Amino acid sequence: MSAHESETGGDRRAREPLRIRIDECGPMLLPGPVEVELPDGRVVRSDRVVVALCMCRRSRILPWCDTSHRRHRIPPGKA
Numbered sequence: 001m002s003a004h005e006s007e008t009g010g011d012r013r014a015r016e017p018l019r020i021r022i023d024e025c026g027p028m029l030l031p032g033p034v035e036v037e038l039p040d041g042r043v044v045r046s047d048r049v050v051v052a053l054c055m056c057r058r059s060r061i062l063p064w065c066d067t068s069h070r071r072h073r074i075p076p077g078k079a
């Protein structure tokens with residue numbers, strides 16, 4: 001195992017499955033720290049205990065959620 005794998009949770013994944021929670025109409029929540037490789041090859045990192053990845057693509061700080069999804073929620077019964 002490389003040092004990189006260790007820093008990004010390689011050890012954690014070897015022991016137990018990584019549980020990811022998908023918030024309805026919101027972000028994907030996963031235990032941190034997390035590194036995300038972007039389409040342009042850059043790698044960004046969050047050291048938060050729980051990391052929120054934007055699923056709605058409205059965030060101004062992609063790939064992280066900035067709660068912009070809250071302003072665009074579809075009221076219950078309108079979907």
Ligand code: FES
Binds near residue numbers: 028056058068069070
């Ligand atoms: S999921 Fe929160 S801003 Fe996109």
